Amino acid sequence: MVPENLSDLIESALVVDDSALQRQHTVGLLRELGIDLIYEAGNGNEALDLLGLLKLPPGLAVIDLEMPGMDGIELIQHLQAKGVNMPLIVASSREASLLLSVENMIQTLGMHVLGALQKPLDNGKIASALRAFTRAGNVVRQKADAGPSMCEADLAAAIANGEIIPYYQPKVDVQTGILKGVEALARWKHPERGMIPPDRFIPMAESSGLIHDLTIRMMDQAMAQAAIWYSRGLTIKVAVNLSPLSLEQPDFLQRILALVDRYELSAERIVLEITEGSVVANKGNSLGMLSRLRLKGFGLSIDDYGTGFSSMQQLARIPFTELKIDRSFVDGAHERKNLRVILQSALDMAKRLELVTVAEGIETMEDWRLLQSFGCNLGQGYLIAKPMPANELPLWLKGHHRRLPELRPAPRSDEHNGTT
Structure with a gap:
């Protein structure tokens, strides 16, 4: 409709x-x-x-x-x-x-x-x-309707004043539909112009050097929220996007370890999502930082897998724990043979490498069923939920629980007959 x-x-x-x-x-x-x-x-x-x-x-x-x-x-x-x-x-x-x-x-x-x-x-x-x-x-x-263009001073003030906040998109188990984690996505809540999407300010943050403060501020808010959820019994993983420029900052590890200690979190509950092109230049400092993050227990996710030419090389040289398949290989895969073959190959490879697999951009039940049949671990997309403020997650979760029977695989005919 x-x-x-x-x-x-x-x-x-x-x-x-x-x-x-x-x-x-x-x-x-x-x-x-x-x-x-x-x-x-x-x-x-x-x-x-x-x-x-x-x-x-x-x-x-x-x-x-x-x-x-x-x-x-x-x-x-x-x-x-x-x-x-x-x-x-x-x-x-x-x-x-x-x-x-x-x-x-x-x-x-x-x-x-x-x-x-x-x-x-x-x-x-x-x-x-x-x-x-x-x-x-x-x-x-x-x-x-965005109005006048923004400048670096506007963005710096927004970061300092807490106008840039995380919205959270659920990541659920593909086989059961149960909530397993969320991805924190930056949103600029401008007092006059409303919500500004990240593609309008992240490039400016990177070009101006403000991305470091923005990344730490996002991690601070996401970890604070994770601590609140954990105290209420919701022990889910929280994923935060990591700019490749942050990998070159000598004090980056110490700053996020300080946040983990402040909120009494386990590093294993935090997943850092890195786009596959982030360390393509093979900078030693970047590779060293990723290795140290993994040593401390943080999960490392290769984001947007399949959209660049270096994917397999990156998997071979960085200790990733998770492979996130780009939406361009997920959306509509049920009706496109080429996408299905690429999707299944990526999932099979990740399974052999013992990586958690995440499919993003799931928008139809047909693609959801396909991912179930291919053995994908986690999924996110509008079929499950849009990104939302933290205070909306409990209400969404209540409604989502009622959808679990619909999201689970249909019983096999032999199960109906009581046979094995």
Whole structure:
């Protein structure tokens, strides 16, 4: 089902397809989903001419890949070159691997792709892509309404005043659904502009040198909250993202050990998530710091696994305890053979290396069931919960307990019959 506010987010659409029959079919599907103003073009050149006449681009474009003259890929490249960046759905009857490649190309171009769908299209496929759009809609609006740009002084003051706080996203056991941990994610709670997402201030923090203070402040808050949860019987692990720049700080280990002592925590309950590209330069200080952190008992997670070229090399030379598979290999894996093969290979390798496996970006029950069948240990994503303030976790947990039967694997037929 597509949310009721879809027409507020998408007021018009463009359908580009050289087949008049296919084009009318797609137009009909979009109208059924609540989009009334729909433009049509029979090929890429017609689409570019039409867009040249419009003051604003449509809120969505559905583009066929195989067209004479200018194919869909060339059209998308022309759109990017002209600075026309509207949400895209690409469609083709060709193999899934080709569609995935086109989807990756669009993302690399910095454009917004909602889905790469195999024909024939139907309401379910398009609605699924539009759900992704509505999930991103609030983020897009926040960025559009962000107001004046921020400076380093604003960020420094926000860190000092405690405006940057952790939101926590649950990590649950894939086989049972039981809560096992949370990931602390930085959010800037601006007194006038509301919640500011991390992609708007983390790069500034790293370029300005403020990332060290921000990291320690986030760890301080996360460990303080962990101590409160532990005192109430909720002994879960807390994961905190670690900037690669912090690994070069000589006093970093002493500072977080001081926090562990202050809150009387065991280092084994804290997981430090490091992106796989963080120590790709093979800096001795970084490798030494990671080894010392592991010696002290902290868990080390390789984050966003699979998004870089050095993943296996990193696993071979750093004492990781956890492998976190990037959402790009999880979301939609149940319907894409290439993703399934990569996902299963990563999970099998991690199992042989005796690493805990975490899948992020789980949004559908079909992907959840797939991860169960592949033996993944932990999962997080919107299917389970969005990131939330610490005070909302107990209420979420109560509701989540009622979902546990739904999240657990269905009993095998032999179990129903009482046989083994």
